Amino acid sequence: MNSQLELSRKSQRFLDDLRTYLFTNRKSLSDVDEIINDLENHLYEAERNGKPIEKVVGKSPREYMKMVSGELATDNKNWFKYICLIIFGSFSFMIFPDIMSLNLSFTVLEIGSHIVISTMFILLAFSYFKYNATKDRPIANRVILQLGMVLLLSAISFSIIYLNKYIDSPIIHFGPIGSLLVAVIMGLFLIGLVIWASK
Structure with missing residues (x-):
């Protein structure tokens, strides 16, 4: 994860929860890191433009997690x-x-x-x-x-x-x-x- 990007507490909590969710769904650690880093950049840009986290991940974080998990192969x-x-x-x-x-x-x-x-x-x-x-x-x-x-x-x-x-x-x-x-x-x-x- 890019430590130079400063996200809001809500966004950082979501990233941590997403990492845990993907980890416990037996996803490859390299794939998880790639997804987290990419999403971190999107959230950073959204916050910098005054947009809420929902604009990036939707209104249901749980559904977003399921969607991302479904796109990754099980390791x-x-x-x-x-x-x-x-x-x-x-x-x-x-x-x-x-x-x-x-x-x-x-x-x-x-x-x-x-x-x-x-x-x-x-x-x-x-x-x-x-x-x-x-x-x-x-x-x-x-x-x-x-x-x-x-x-x-x-x-x-x-x-x-x-x-x-x-x-x-x-x-x-x-x-x-x-x-x-x-x-x-x-x-x-x-x-x-x-x-x-x-x-």
């Missing part, structure tokens, strides 16, 4: 990279203490629940940002939504921890050598994933 390939980074990155942090002590072990329930919680987090976060981008909600409403998301994920996490103590789920044990091998594989995998994601 599922890159978004798959980001999702993999989130899930496997968080999983590596979860097992890091056990790997360091060379005493890695976890249940099948723990693995499955981690994948489910990570996926839910991604979906809820995307839905939250997408929802806020198209609706001008008071700060109090946004805080309530955020708190609701945190409480929901926390409740699910604690429920799984509780269930893991009482459900007889198969346990996968790794000895010192197995833990070390997992650490090396996980490290190489994350390095490869980061390199792949940066392309």
Whole structure:
């Protein structure tokens, strides 16, 4: 975005919301930057000529966002990279203490629940940002939504921890050598994933 252009607070808020909306609709970051920069110039010219933002984006910002989103191709390939980074990155942090002590072990329930919680987090976060981008909600409403998301994920996490103590789920044990091998594989995998994601 061109930092030399000074826009009104309303126009800047619209650009931020549009960027968030396109981002959560899995659009290419380069395409998003191109659209934002182009629109920023149009809004700057309009404001300089005394025209309101509606003259550029119409009376319904939400419809404008949908229109722009529909014109851009969905970048599922890159978004798959980001999702993999989130899930496997968080999983590596979860097992890091056990790997360091060379005493890695976890249940099948723990693995499955981690994948489910990570996926839910991604979906809820995307839905939250997408929802806020198209609706001008008071700060109090946004805080309530955020708190609701945190409480929901926390409740699910604690429920799984509780269930893991009482459900007889198969346990996968790794000895010192197995833990070390997992650490090396996980490290190489994350390095490869980061390199792949940066392309």
